[in-house]
Amino acid sequence: MLIDLAGKVAIVTGGGRGIGREIAETLAREGVRVVTTDVRRELIDGLTATFAANGWEGIARNVDVRDASAIQALVDEVVGAHGRIDILVNNAGVALEGPVETMTEESWDTSQDINLKGTFLMCRAVIPAMKQQRGGRILNAASFAAIVPSLGGGAYASSKAGVHYFSRVLAGELGPWDITVNAYAPGMIPTELNHFAERAPEEQTRLLDTLSLRRWQDAREVANLICFLCSDLAGYITGTMIDVSGGKLATQIPRAAYERAAEAGEYAF
Numbered sequence: 110m111l112i113d114l115a116g117k118v119a120i121v122t123g124g125g126r127g128i129g130r131e132i133a134e135t136l137a138r139e140g141v142r143v144v145t146t147d148v149r150r151e152l153i154d155g156l157t158a159t160f161a162a163n164g165w166e167g168i169a170r171n172v173d174v175r176d177a178s179a180i181q182a183l184v185d186e187v188v189g190a191h192g193r194i195d196i197l198v199n200n201a202g203v204a205l206e207g208p209v210e211t212m213t214e215e216s217w218d219t220s221q222d223i224n225l226k227g228t229f230l231m232c233r234a235v236i237p238a239m240k241q242q243r244g245g246r247i248l249n250a251a252s253f254a255a256i257v258p259s260l261g262g263g264a265y266a267s268s269k270a271g272v273h274y275f276s277r278v279l280a281g282e283l284g285p286w287d288i289t290v291n292a293y294a295p296g297m298i299p300t301e302l303n304h305f306a307e308r309a310p311e312e313q314t315r316l317l318d319t320l321s322l323r324r325w326q327d328a329r330e331v332a333n334l335i336c337f338l339c340s341d342l343a344g345y346i347t348g349t350m351i352d353v354s355g356g357k358l359a360t361q362i363p364r365a366a367y368e369r370a371a372e373a374g375e376y377a378f
Protein backbone atom coordinates (compact mmCIF):
# COMPACT_ATOMS: atom_id res chain seq x y z
CA MET A 110 0.00 0.00 0.00
CA LEU A 111 1.56 3.26 -1.09
CA ILE A 112 0.95 6.89 -0.27
CA ASP A 113 1.12 8.79 -3.54
CA LEU A 114 0.93 12.56 -3.29
CA ALA A 115 2.93 13.38 -6.42
CA GLY A 116 1.68 16.42 -8.32
CA LYS A 117 -0.74 17.60 -5.65
CA VAL A 118 -0.78 21.30 -4.73
CA ALA A 119 -0.56 22.30 -1.06
CA ILE A 120 -0.49 25.45 1.03
CA VAL A 121 1.22 25.14 4.43
CA THR A 122 0.98 28.12 6.76
CA GLY A 123 3.67 28.99 9.29
CA GLY A 124 6.19 26.87 7.41
CA GLY A 125 9.23 28.95 8.26
CA ARG A 126 10.30 26.77 11.16
CA GLY A 127 9.23 24.04 13.55
CA ILE A 128 6.51 21.55 12.66
CA GLY A 129 5.31 23.58 9.67
CA ARG A 130 8.76 23.52 8.10
CA GLU A 131 8.89 19.75 8.56
CA ILE A 132 5.42 19.33 7.03
CA ALA A 133 6.30 21.54 4.05
CA GLU A 134 9.58 19.72 3.38
CA THR A 135 8.05 16.27 3.83
CA LEU A 136 5.22 17.04 1.40
CA ALA A 137 7.71 18.50 -1.09
CA ARG A 138 9.87 15.38 -0.80
CA GLU A 139 6.75 13.36 -1.69
CA GLY A 140 6.39 15.32 -4.92
CA VAL A 141 3.77 17.82 -3.74
CA ARG A 142 3.97 21.34 -5.15
CA VAL A 143 4.16 23.24 -1.86
CA VAL A 144 3.43 26.89 -1.18
CA THR A 145 4.76 27.76 2.26
CA THR A 146 3.83 30.92 4.09
CA ASP A 147 5.06 32.65 7.19
CA VAL A 148 4.52 36.01 8.86
CA ARG A 149 8.26 36.34 9.51
CA ARG A 150 10.04 37.08 6.27
CA GLU A 151 13.46 36.14 7.67
CA LEU A 152 12.24 32.59 8.32
CA ILE A 153 11.28 31.98 4.71
CA ASP A 154 14.01 33.96 2.98
CA GLY A 155 15.95 31.38 1.07
CA LEU A 156 13.30 28.68 1.44
CA THR A 157 12.37 28.81 -2.26
CA ALA A 158 16.07 28.33 -3.09
CA THR A 159 16.31 25.43 -0.62
CA PHE A 160 13.36 23.75 -2.33
CA ALA A 161 14.95 24.21 -5.74
CA ALA A 162 18.33 22.95 -4.51
CA ASN A 163 16.67 19.71 -3.38
CA GLY A 164 14.82 19.33 -6.65
CA TRP A 165 11.47 19.97 -4.95
CA GLU A 166 8.71 22.14 -6.37
CA GLY A 167 7.86 24.84 -3.91
CA ILE A 168 7.79 28.52 -3.15
CA ALA A 169 7.61 30.60 0.01
CA ARG A 170 5.47 33.67 0.57
CA ASN A 171 5.40 36.24 3.34
CA VAL A 172 1.73 36.12 4.40
CA ASP A 173 0.14 36.78 7.79
CA VAL A 174 -2.82 34.46 8.42
CA ARG A 175 -4.65 37.43 9.96
CA ASP A 176 -4.58 39.35 6.68
CA ALA A 177 -7.62 38.40 4.58
CA SER A 178 -6.58 40.36 1.48
CA ALA A 179 -3.03 38.95 1.48
CA ILE A 180 -4.53 35.46 1.83
CA GLN A 181 -6.83 36.07 -1.14
CA ALA A 182 -3.88 37.29 -3.22
CA LEU A 183 -1.97 34.12 -2.27
CA VAL A 184 -4.85 31.84 -3.18
CA ASP A 185 -5.33 33.69 -6.49
CA GLU A 186 -1.62 33.25 -7.20
CA VAL A 187 -1.69 29.52 -6.45
CA VAL A 188 -4.84 28.89 -8.49
CA GLY A 189 -3.39 31.03 -11.30
CA ALA A 190 -0.16 29.03 -11.32
CA HIS A 191 -1.50 25.51 -10.75
CA GLY A 192 -5.23 25.68 -11.46
CA ARG A 193 -6.06 23.95 -8.16
CA ILE A 194 -5.41 23.63 -4.41
CA ASP A 195 -5.55 20.04 -3.17
CA ILE A 196 -4.28 20.49 0.38
CA LEU A 197 -4.40 23.24 3.00
CA VAL A 198 -2.45 22.75 6.23
CA ASN A 199 -3.26 25.44 8.78
CA ASN A 200 -0.17 25.02 10.93
CA ALA A 201 0.61 28.63 11.89
CA GLY A 202 0.07 29.25 15.57
CA VAL A 203 1.28 30.96 18.70
CA ALA A 204 1.23 29.90 22.35
CA LEU A 205 0.93 32.93 24.60
CA GLU A 206 0.75 31.70 28.16
CA GLY A 207 -0.24 33.29 31.43
CA PRO A 208 -2.89 33.10 34.11
CA VAL A 209 -6.25 34.59 33.20
CA GLU A 210 -6.06 37.03 36.13
CA THR A 211 -3.15 38.89 34.56
CA MET A 212 -3.71 38.10 30.88
CA THR A 213 -3.81 41.13 28.64
CA GLU A 214 -6.52 41.61 26.04
CA GLU A 215 -3.75 41.82 23.48
CA SER A 216 -2.52 38.36 24.43
CA TRP A 217 -6.03 36.96 24.24
CA ASP A 218 -6.80 38.66 20.91
CA THR A 219 -3.50 37.62 19.31
CA SER A 220 -4.08 33.99 20.27
CA GLN A 221 -7.59 33.92 18.87
CA ASP A 222 -6.67 35.98 15.78
CA ILE A 223 -3.77 33.79 14.69
CA ASN A 224 -4.81 30.33 15.88
CA LEU A 225 -8.54 30.45 15.28
CA LYS A 226 -9.45 33.35 13.01
CA GLY A 227 -6.38 32.72 10.84
CA THR A 228 -7.56 29.15 10.34
CA PHE A 229 -11.02 30.40 9.39
CA LEU A 230 -9.68 32.99 6.93
CA MET A 231 -7.42 30.47 5.20
CA CYS A 232 -10.20 27.88 4.95
CA ARG A 233 -12.70 30.39 3.60
CA ALA A 234 -10.27 31.47 0.91
CA VAL A 235 -9.58 27.97 -0.49
CA ILE A 236 -13.18 26.74 -0.45
CA PRO A 237 -14.14 28.03 -3.94
CA ALA A 238 -11.15 26.29 -5.60
CA MET A 239 -11.73 23.04 -3.69
CA LYS A 240 -15.46 23.09 -4.49
CA GLN A 241 -14.77 23.67 -8.17
CA GLN A 242 -12.40 20.70 -8.34
CA ARG A 243 -14.81 18.68 -6.16
CA GLY A 244 -12.26 17.58 -3.63
CA GLY A 245 -9.63 18.69 -1.17
CA ARG A 246 -8.01 18.10 2.18
CA ILE A 247 -7.99 20.67 4.97
CA LEU A 248 -5.88 19.94 8.04
CA ASN A 249 -5.94 22.26 11.01
CA ALA A 250 -3.36 22.25 13.82
CA ALA A 251 -5.16 21.89 17.12
CA SER A 252 -3.47 20.42 20.19
CA PHE A 253 -4.02 17.95 23.02
CA ALA A 254 -4.60 21.22 24.92
CA ALA A 255 -7.96 21.42 23.15
CA ILE A 256 -8.97 18.45 25.33
CA VAL A 257 -6.67 18.66 28.37
CA PRO A 258 -5.46 22.24 28.76
CA SER A 259 -2.49 23.39 30.81
CA LEU A 260 -2.72 25.95 33.58
CA GLY A 261 -1.85 29.29 32.02
CA GLY A 262 -3.24 28.13 28.70
CA GLY A 263 -6.57 29.96 28.81
CA ALA A 264 -5.95 31.78 25.54
CA TYR A 265 -4.15 28.92 23.80
CA ALA A 266 -6.44 26.06 24.81
CA SER A 267 -9.61 27.98 24.01
CA SER A 268 -8.28 28.88 20.57
CA LYS A 269 -7.33 25.25 19.86
CA ALA A 270 -10.67 23.94 21.13
CA GLY A 271 -12.18 26.46 18.71
CA VAL A 272 -10.08 25.03 15.87
CA HIS A 273 -11.34 21.53 16.74
CA TYR A 274 -15.01 22.50 16.65
CA PHE A 275 -14.63 24.81 13.67
CA SER A 276 -13.11 21.86 11.77
CA ARG A 277 -16.11 19.69 12.62
CA VAL A 278 -18.58 22.26 11.32
CA LEU A 279 -16.60 22.84 8.14
CA ALA A 280 -16.34 19.10 7.52
CA GLY A 281 -20.12 18.92 7.54
CA GLU A 282 -20.51 21.91 5.26
CA LEU A 283 -18.02 20.66 2.67
CA GLY A 284 -18.99 16.98 2.60
CA PRO A 285 -21.10 17.30 -0.58
CA TRP A 286 -17.95 18.34 -2.51
CA ASP A 287 -15.85 15.48 -1.11
CA ILE A 288 -13.64 17.90 0.78
CA THR A 289 -12.42 16.45 4.07
CA VAL A 290 -11.62 18.65 7.06
CA ASN A 291 -9.80 17.41 10.14
CA ALA A 292 -7.94 18.83 13.08
CA TYR A 293 -4.87 17.11 14.47
CA ALA A 294 -3.35 17.16 17.93
CA PRO A 295 0.44 16.91 18.08
CA GLY A 296 2.16 15.92 21.30
CA MET A 297 5.15 17.66 22.85
CA ILE A 298 7.69 18.68 20.24
CA PRO A 299 10.42 20.96 21.55
CA THR A 300 10.28 24.02 19.30
CA GLU A 301 10.62 27.77 19.68
CA LEU A 302 6.92 27.78 20.48
CA ASN A 303 7.45 26.06 23.84
CA HIS A 304 11.20 25.70 24.51
CA PHE A 305 10.45 22.36 26.21
CA ALA A 306 14.00 21.04 25.78
CA GLU A 307 15.47 24.13 27.45
CA ARG A 308 13.44 23.84 30.64
CA ALA A 309 14.90 22.67 33.96
CA PRO A 310 15.44 18.89 34.06
CA GLU A 311 12.73 18.39 36.75
CA GLU A 312 10.25 20.31 34.62
CA GLN A 313 11.11 18.22 31.55
CA THR A 314 10.62 15.05 33.62
CA ARG A 315 7.24 16.30 34.81
CA LEU A 316 6.11 16.90 31.22
CA LEU A 317 7.43 13.60 29.87
CA ASP A 318 5.75 11.74 32.73
CA THR A 319 2.37 12.70 31.23
CA LEU A 320 2.96 10.76 28.01
CA SER A 321 2.33 7.06 27.33
CA LEU A 322 5.30 7.20 24.96
CA ARG A 323 7.65 8.88 27.37
CA ARG A 324 9.78 10.90 24.96
CA TRP A 325 9.63 14.17 23.04
CA GLN A 326 7.89 13.86 19.71
CA ASP A 327 9.73 14.34 16.44
CA ALA A 328 8.05 16.81 14.06
CA ARG A 329 8.43 14.16 11.36
CA GLU A 330 5.82 12.09 13.20
CA VAL A 331 3.27 14.85 12.63
CA ALA A 332 4.37 15.29 9.01
CA ASN A 333 3.87 11.56 8.46
CA LEU A 334 0.28 11.82 9.73
CA ILE A 335 -0.31 14.77 7.41
CA CYS A 336 0.91 12.70 4.44
CA PHE A 337 -1.49 9.91 5.34
CA LEU A 338 -4.42 12.29 5.81
CA CYS A 339 -3.69 13.95 2.46
CA SER A 340 -3.59 10.61 0.67
CA ASP A 341 -6.33 8.57 -0.98
CA LEU A 342 -6.03 6.13 1.93
CA ALA A 343 -7.69 8.65 4.25
CA GLY A 344 -10.61 9.59 2.00
CA TYR A 345 -13.26 8.57 4.55
CA ILE A 346 -11.83 10.46 7.55
CA THR A 347 -13.46 13.81 8.16
CA GLY A 348 -14.76 16.00 10.96
CA THR A 349 -12.54 14.63 13.67
CA MET A 350 -9.41 15.52 15.61
CA ILE A 351 -6.64 13.00 15.10
CA ASP A 352 -4.60 12.46 18.24
CA VAL A 353 -0.89 12.14 17.42
CA SER A 354 0.24 13.06 20.93
CA GLY A 355 2.04 9.89 22.03
CA GLY A 356 -0.73 8.97 24.44
CA LYS A 357 -1.04 12.33 26.17
CA LEU A 358 -4.79 11.77 26.34
CA ALA A 359 -4.73 8.04 27.07
CA THR A 360 -4.31 7.41 30.80
CA GLN A 361 -4.04 9.39 34.00
CA ILE A 362 -0.61 8.36 35.32
CA PRO A 363 1.39 6.86 32.44
CA ARG A 364 4.60 7.10 34.49
CA ALA A 365 3.40 4.16 36.59
CA ALA A 366 3.97 1.80 33.66
CA TYR A 367 7.56 3.03 33.39
CA GLU A 368 8.12 2.54 37.11
CA ARG A 369 6.89 -1.03 36.82
CA ALA A 370 9.07 -1.59 33.76
CA ALA A 371 12.05 -0.13 35.66
CA GLU A 372 11.39 -2.47 38.62
CA ALA A 373 11.46 -5.36 36.17
CA GLY A 374 14.78 -4.08 34.82
CA GLU A 375 13.22 -3.34 31.45
CA TYR A 376 13.36 0.47 31.47
CA ALA A 377 15.90 2.99 32.76
CA PHE A 378 14.87 6.51 33.75
Ligand SMILES: NC(=O)c1ccc[n+]([C@@H]2O[C@H](COP(=O)([O-])OP(=O)(O)OC[C@H]3O[C@@H](n4cnc5c(N)ncnc54)[C@H](O)[C@@H]3O)[C@@H](O)[C@H]2O)c1
Binds near residue numbers: 123152
Ligand atom coordinates in the same frame (compact mmCIF):
# COMPACT_ATOMS: atom_id res chain seq x y z
N1 LIG B 1 5.33 22.08 19.38
C1 LIG B 1 4.39 21.41 20.00
O1 LIG B 1 4.68 20.65 20.93
C2 LIG B 1 2.94 21.56 19.60
C3 LIG B 1 1.99 20.80 20.28
C4 LIG B 1 0.64 20.91 19.93
C5 LIG B 1 0.27 21.76 18.88
N2 LIG B 1 1.22 22.51 18.24
C6 LIG B 1 0.76 23.40 17.16
O2 LIG B 1 1.52 23.14 15.98
C7 LIG B 1 1.69 24.36 15.25
C8 LIG B 1 3.16 24.61 14.98
O3 LIG B 1 3.85 24.70 16.23
P1 LIG B 1 5.44 24.82 16.33
O4 LIG B 1 5.81 24.21 17.63
O5 LIG B 1 6.09 24.37 15.09
O6 LIG B 1 5.59 26.42 16.49
P2 LIG B 1 6.75 27.42 15.99
O7 LIG B 1 6.58 28.65 16.81
O8 LIG B 1 8.06 26.75 15.94
O9 LIG B 1 6.28 27.71 14.47
C9 LIG B 1 5.11 28.42 14.21
C10 LIG B 1 5.31 29.16 12.89
O10 LIG B 1 4.11 29.91 12.63
C11 LIG B 1 4.48 31.20 12.19
N3 LIG B 1 3.43 32.16 12.47
C12 LIG B 1 3.09 32.70 13.68
N4 LIG B 1 2.13 33.60 13.52
C13 LIG B 1 1.83 33.63 12.20
C14 LIG B 1 0.92 34.39 11.42
N5 LIG B 1 0.15 35.33 11.98
N6 LIG B 1 0.87 34.16 10.08
C15 LIG B 1 1.68 33.23 9.50
N7 LIG B 1 2.57 32.52 10.19
C16 LIG B 1 2.65 32.71 11.53
C17 LIG B 1 5.75 31.49 12.99
O11 LIG B 1 6.51 32.57 12.42
C18 LIG B 1 6.46 30.16 12.94
O12 LIG B 1 7.28 30.02 11.80
C19 LIG B 1 1.03 25.46 16.09
O13 LIG B 1 -0.28 25.69 15.62
C20 LIG B 1 0.99 24.86 17.48
O14 LIG B 1 -0.02 25.39 18.28
C21 LIG B 1 2.53 22.43 18.58
